[in-house]
Amino acid sequence: MTAALSIRDMLVMYEDFAALNRVSLDVNFGESFGIVGESGSGKSTLLRATTGLASFQSGSLTVNGRSYSGRKRDKEFYRTVQMVFQDPYGSLHPRQTVDRLLLEPLTIHGFDNVDARIARALDEVGLGSGFRFRYSHQLSGGQRQRIAIARALIVEPKILLLDEPTSALDASIQAEILNLLEQARRDRNLTFVMVSHDLGVISHMCERLTVMKSGEAVETVPVEALEKRQLSAEYTRQLMVASEGFRRD
Amino acid sequence: MTPLLTVEDLRVSFPTQTGTVDAVRGVSFTLGRERLGIVGESGSGKSQTGRAIMGLTPSQAEVRAKKLLFGDMDLLAMPPKERRLLRGKRLAMILQDPKYSLNPVMTIGRQIVETLKTHERISSKDARTRVLQMLEAVQINDPKRVFDLYPHEVSGGMGQRAMIAMMLVCGPDLLIADEPTSALDVTVQLEVLAILDKLVSERGMGLIFVSHDLRLVSTFCDRVLVMYAGRVVEELSSAALEQAHHPYTQGLLNCLPRIGSHRHPLPVLERQKEWAE
Numbered sequence: 001m002t003a004a005l006s007i008r009d010m011l012v013m014y015e016d017f018a019a020l021n022r023v024s025l026d027v028n029f030g031e032s033f034g035i036v037g038e039s040g041s042g043k044s045t046l047l048r049a050t051t052g053l054a055s056f057q058s059g060s061l062t063v064n065g066r067s068y069s070g071r072k073r074d075k076e077f078y079r080t081v082q083m084v085f086q087d088p089y090g091s092l093h094p095r096q097t098v099d100r101l102l103l104e105p106l107t108i109h110g111f112d113n114v115d116a117r118i119a120r121a122l123d124e125v126g127l128g129s130g131f132r133f134r135y136s137h138q139l140s141g142g143q144r145q146r147i148a149i150a151r152a153l154i155v156e157p158k159i160l161l162l163d164e165p166t167s168a169l170d171a172s173i174q175a176e177i178l179n180l181l182e183q184a185r186r187d188r189n190l191t192f193v194m195v196s197h198d199l200g201v202i203s204h205m206c207e208r209l210t211v212m213k214s215g216e217a218v219e220t221v222p223v224e225a226l227e228k229r230q231l232s233a234e235y236t237r238q239l240m241v242a243s244e245g246f247r248r249d
Numbered sequence: 250m251t252p253l254l255t256v257e258d259l260r261v262s263f264p265t266q267t268g269t270v271d272a273v274r275g276v277s278f279t280l281g282r283e284r285l286g287i288v289g290e291s292g293s294g295k296s297q298t299g300r301a302i303m304g305l306t307p308s309q310a311e312v313r314a315k316k317l318l319f320g321d322m323d324l325l326a327m328p329p330k331e332r333r334l335l336r337g338k339r340l341a342m343i344l345q346d347p348k349y350s351l352n353p354v355m356t357i358g359r360q361i362v363e364t365l366k367t368h369e370r371i372s373s374k375d376a377r378t379r380v381l382q383m384l385e386a387v388q389i390n391d392p393k394r395v396f397d398l399y400p401h402e403v404s405g406g407m408g409q410r411a412m413i414a415m416m417l418v419c420g421p422d423l424l425i426a427d428e429p430t431s432a433l434d435v436t437v438q439l440e441v442l443a444i445l446d447k448l449v450s451e452r453g454m455g456l457i458f459v460s461h462d463l464r465l466v467s468t469f470c471d472r473v474l475v476m477y478a479g480r481v482v483e484e485l486s487s488a489a490l491e492q493a494h495h496p497y498t499q500g501l502l503n504c505l506p507r508i509g510s511h512r513h514p515l516p517v518l519e520r521q522k523e524w525a526e
Contacts (some may be wrong), residue, residue: 005371038434039405041321141291152354170461175504197435205504214326227509242435243508245468246442 003161004191005031005081010059012042012049012199017101020046022059029158032185034206034223036199036239043195047161050193056207064158079109082152086164088144092136092195098122098147099132105155106109121150124187125180145166148178153184160185166201171201178205199226199243211236213239252286253455254280254302255425257316261297261306266340272297272310278422284449284456286466288477288485288501295459301426302457303342304332316365319423334338339417343445345428347408349385351400357386358396361415368419382416387444407436417448424449428460444471463490463501475501497524 003026012020020042027033037043048054050061054197062068064080087090092101102118111117116226119129125146136144143163152160167180178201185192197200202209203226211218211233218233231237250275258342261273272376278285289295299333301312304324317324319340323333344350361380365371371379384392386408392433400408407427416424429445430438446469460466467473467487475498483495493499500518 038436171463171501172290172504175515179490179517180508181512192363198506200506200508203508237435240508242439245464246439246446247468248446 002029003027003062003071004031004059004064005193006062007050008060010046010049010061012232013156018215019054020049020056021194023212023217024059024214025210025220027159027191027193028188031196031208032206034202034209035193035195035236036197036209037212038197038203040214041212043212044163045194045215046212047083047195051081051161052077072086074126078157079155080157081159081161082142082155082157083161083163084145084152084165085147087168088141088148089136089168091148094136097133097135098139101136101147103150103221105151109155111155114184117154124153125150126185136185140173141169142176143170145173145177149177149180149184153188153201156188159191159193162192164196165194167196167198174201181205193216199239201220203227211239250283251321252279253320254320255316256280256298256302257314259298259301259314259317261294261301261310261312263310265308271479273301276474276476276479276481278290278474278481278484280416280455280457282405282453282455283472284458284470286458286460286470286473287476288466288473289458290461292361292478293476294463294479295476296427297455299342299427299459303340304329304336305342306318319391324405334368337416337421337424338419341413341419341421341424343409343416343429346432347400347405347412348432351412352469353400356397356399357403357411361411361418364415365418380414380418383410383418386417386448387411387414388440389414402466404437405412405433406441408440409433413441413445413448420452421454423455425457425459426460429458430465431460431462439456440467463498464505480525482524495524496521 005027005088008024009022010020011018011022023046035043035046047056049056052071052073062069063077068077099118102121103114106114106117122129122131127143127146169177184190194205203223206223208220208221208222213235218235221231225231257277259273259276263270264271264406275296287298300306306312314325319472327407329359358380362376365376365379367483381392381396384395389395389407389410395403417419430441433441458466458470473485473487474481475495477497483493485493504518507514
């Protein structure tokens with residue numbers, strides 16, 4: 001079976017600093033794949049180098065059977081891969097209405113029937129047409145993240161890259177967004193690559209995960225290994241302990 | 250014995266163009282030399298409660314309370330000048346993100362010395378020694394080096410330790426920590442909490458720990474107040490977290506994804522109007 005997304009020895013250098021040091025991973029079609037690590041571990045860089053927001057100096061990237069290098073991506077790539085960012089306050093244009101925000105990707109990719117598509121996209125993320133002519137500052141954090149998800153889904157991608165999609169949100173809103181993402185994945189048979197620092201979120205959403213540290217992939221395990229605590233890397237164990245809260249010795 | 254802090258019917262309201270917003274609506278509690286957690290979502294009034302106690306509410310807002318006593322001193326009746334003397338000396342506050350709450354154009358050492366000199370008559374030499382000791386107490390390995398660094402030259406965890414050092418250097422009786430570890434990585438979070446925990450118990454301070462993270466707070470504090478829409482909806486002892494009665498608290502606990510539990514979809518919080526009444 002061909003992988004939806006295949007990364008081999010990807011290297012991202014910023015001057016002499018290796019933000020991503022020869023990382024390899026394969027994500028299968030229909031799979032939900034998690035990437036865990038602390039700030040500076042390279043997990044966001046991996047997604048950014050995949051989408052062409054950052055350039056990678058060596059290694060290879062294959063998406064849906066096509067190869068890409070550097071930071072050049074064609075239209076076909078963005079039809080296949082879309083991304084949702086961490087901060088819903090920073091990822092929506094402040095002077096565009098929701099309608100405009102959702103129209104832009106449709107125009108770029110030459111979709112027809114735009115009106116119906118926008119209405120359907122809003123419905124799918126649970127917002128309804130009442131939100132269509134609002135600006136992003138009139139929306140709450142959770143509502144903005146729903147719009148960001150609608151904008152990603154509207155071009156009918158196959159792979160969704162999620163960079164900490166809920167870490168800026170309250171716990172109760174997080175649950176709603178995670179449910180929405182799972183529903184979308186089921187309905188559209190999507191492939192997810194999800195970055196998070198929260199092992200609970202990853203274990204809920206993903207089937208396999210890679211743990212990253214200092215620009216390298218420490219280990220890749222199925223999510224059951226987290227539950228059974230069969231982890232080989234010391235660092236992963238530290239993360240597990242940290243996710244259980246404070247303990248007084 | 251008089252409690253360290255007595256809060257009775259605390260209210261904070263902000264005038265806005267569309268009418269008054271009541272951020273805190275009648276919060277009451279007393280605090281001894283213990284660790285109290287205040288938990289709630291954004292907008293629940295937890296931070297404004299902490300700020301009102303510190304006297305850091307923005308000037309356009311109105312703070313009222315039947316009682317707001319620090320020991321037997323009435324904080325609201327006190328002239329601003331006296332209150333300023335308390336702040337930093339006997340009442341201290343740790344903020345969320347060291348990147349934004351430390352002075353970027355002053356070295357770490359100098360800003361801690363500044364705190365000390367504001368409140369005590371002390372020679373520069375003695376102040377330096379005290380600050381170096383304090384930096385050591387927050388487990389900074391090379392205090393002399395860190396003393397001369399600017400905030401942008403240190404990591405988030407180190408910056409937060411420096412802020413803890415700055416807040417504790419005058420030996421306050423009450424420390425308010427507003428999301429002290431939310432901007433830090435999980436593994437660093439625990440180190441910083443352990444330092445805070447050790448210093449608070451060694452020095453017998455009272456601590457108010459404000460956070461959105463119910464699980465973290467309950468493992469760290471003795472007692473937890475759960476806030477919703479400006480009110481305390483439930484008070485719990487940390488050990489009895491699982492026996493929370495209020496549907497809001499239960500909802501908050503339930504909606505967290507956990508390793509090893511398979512609940513698809515996750516239960517979501519159904520907000521009820523009467524919780525806010």
